[in-house]
Amino acid sequence: MPSHYRGTEREVRALNAYITLFRAADTLASRSSARLDALGLTIGQFGVLEALLHLGPLCQRALGEKLLRTGGNITLLVDNLEKQGLVRRVRDTADRRYITVLLTPKGKKRIRQVFPGHVAAIVRQMASLSRTELKALRRICRKLGRGIAEKTNRETTHDSSSSQ
Amino acid sequence: MPSHYRGTEREVRALNAYITLFRAADTLASRSSARLDALGLTIGQFGVLEALLHLGPLCQRALGEKLLRTGGNITLLVDNLEKQGLVRRVRDTADRRYITVLLTPKGKKRIRQVFPGHVAAIVRQMASLSRTELKALRRICRKLGRGIAEKTNRETTHDSSSSQ
DNA sequence: CGCAGATAGTTTAATATTAAATAGTTGTGA
DNA sequence: TCACAACTATTTAATATTAAACTATCTGCG
Numbered sequence: 001m002p003s004h005y006r007g008t009e010r011e012v013r014a015l016n017a018y019i020t021l022f023r024a025a026d027t028l029a030s031r032s033s034a035r036l037d038a039l040g041l042t043i044g045q046f047g048v049l050e051a052l053l054h055l056g057p058l059c060q061r062a063l064g065e066k067l068l069r070t071g072g073n074i075t076l077l078v079d080n081l082e083k084q085g086l087v088r089r090v091r092d093t094a095d096r097r098y099i100t101v102l103l104t105p106k107g108k109k110r111i112r113q114v115f116p117g118h119v120a121a122i123v124r125q126m127a128s129l130s131r132t133e134l135k136a137l138r139r140i141c142r143k144l145g146r147g148i149a150e151k152t153n154r155e156t157t158h159d160s161s162s163s164q
Numbered sequence: 165m166p167s168h169y170r171g172t173e174r175e176v177r178a179l180n181a182y183i184t185l186f187r188a189a190d191t192l193a194s195r196s197s198a199r200l201d202a203l204g205l206t207i208g209q210f211g212v213l214e215a216l217l218h219l220g221p222l223c224q225r226a227l228g229e230k231l232l233r234t235g236g237n238i239t240l241l242v243d244n245l246e247k248q249g250l251v252r253r254v255r256d257t258a259d260r261r262y263i264t265v266l267l268t269p270k271g272k273k274r275i276r277q278v279f280p281g282h283v284a285a286i287v288r289q290m291a292s293l294s295r296t297e298l299k300a301l302r303r304i305c306r307k308l309g310r311g312i313a314e315k316t317n318r319e320t321t322h323d324s325s326s327s328q
Numbered sequence: 329c330g331c332a333g334a335t336a337g338t339t340t341a342a343t344a345t346t347a348a349a350t351a352g353t354t355g356t357g358a
Numbered sequence: 359t360c361a362c363a364a365c366t367a368t369t370t371a372a373t374a375t376t377a378a379a380c381t382a383t384c385t386g387c388g
Contacts, residue, residue, distance in 0.1 A: 005218060011283055014287045014298060015283060015286055016302050017298040017299075017301045020302045020305040021189055021192070022192070023232070023305070023309055024185070024306075026232050027313070028182070028185070029186070030232070042374075059336075060337065061336060061337080068187070068194070069375080072338075072377080073374075073376070074337085075337065076375085095335095095336090095383075096382080096383055097384065098335095098336065098383095115169075119169065119171060119175055122178055122179055123175055123179075125182075125308075126181060127178075128310070128311025129178075129311070131177060133307070134178060135181075136300055137185060138177075138180050138184045138185075141181075141185050141188040141301075143292055143297070144188045144293055144301075145184070145191055146292070147289075148188075150292075223367095224366075225365090225367080234346055235366075235368085236348095236367090236368075236370090237344075237346070238367090239367065239369085240344080243368095259353075259354070259365095260352080260354085260366095261354070261365060261367075262366065262367090263367070329388100330388090331387095333384100333385090333387105335382100335385100336383080336384100338379105339379080340380095341376100341378090342377090342378105343375085344373100345375095346371100348369100349369080349370075349371100350367100350368080350369070350370095351367085352366085353367100354363100354365080354366100355364085356361100356362085356363085356364100357361095357363105
């Protein structure tokens with residue numbers, strides 16, 4: 001609700017942009033969440049499967065970085081996916097601290113079934129934006145994310161956020 | 165991680181914009197959350213106090229709409245704020261179904277203390293964007309939100325999202 | 329070698345959030 | 359008048375998420 005706050009022009013602009021960004025993201029998230037729930041996956045679970053599909057097997061720590069989630073949360077997500085037989089844990093033999101998580105055939109089939117519909121839903125949700133606007137949105141959000149990451153240097157790894 | 169998916173140009177662009185939007189919002193949210201936690205407020209609690217400060221007393225349903233939260237959640241948020249003595253519940257005498265939530269003097273003092281720092285933090289987080297970019301970001305996110313709302317007509321009220 | 333410190337994953341406790349069921353209130357129409 | 363539909367708020371049960379404590383493993387240095 002931008003915005004009943006009175007401040008400098010810069011402040012008001014930043015606040016308005018911030019709030020609007022959040023409302024859009026919130027709305028998008030709840031739509032996606034509802035859609036995926038109906039298919040029997042949480043957003044987190046979907047994220048894990050999608051990452052494994054497109055990036056290949058990963059250890060849990062790497063998954064956590066990709067999905068911006070805590071280690072404990074990843075453990076639970078992988079637990080639940082494992083119970084459903086969609087992923088498998090493999091203890092790394094070279095360094096036994098690591099566990100590689102990989103898609104089972106069932107999991108690969110599942111995410112391949114679900115993913116296209118997810119993309120289609122996103123494309124539909126983004127349909128009100130022109131090509132130029134999509135490009136601008138991405139550019140600005142990237143710049144924003146990068147700006148924040150630089151500011152507060154407490155990332156777990158320096159490379160993961162800037163690459164890809 | 166935009167994006168290892170191969171599709172039409174339109175699909176890839178929509179997906180990239182979507183993912184980047186989310187990562188930015190996620191990062192912003194976790195920063196804000198950490199900052200507010202340190203001050204003894206959750207994001208939800210802050211949202212309630214801020215809404216009451218800038219919009220005046222509201223019933224719980226209206227709060228839920230503003231904050232995009234469920235009724236049950238609002239009940240809990242208000243419970244916790246009430247325990248801290250920051251808000252008060254007043255049963256509407258004309259229509260006893262409604263409960264008006266309003267800031268206590270303590271609550272007003274508290275949110276007035278916390279809000280400027282919050283704004284400052286947001287301005288800092290948005291600092292990497294130019295004035296033009298802030299305007300563009302707001303415009304695009306608004307358009308996006310509006311586009312989604314139109315598509316799926318299941319809003320509780322029609323006016324709340326478009327106004328203010 | 330052997331221990332100190334770092335790192336990966338798990339567990340635990342607390343909190344937030346939602347959906348669904350429930351209780352109380354209002355207004356309407358037979 | 360009264361039964362019923364609509365609506366507000368609360369409760370309940372389930373799930374997601376985090377932070378912090380903990381276990382297991384590895385690496386490097388004395």
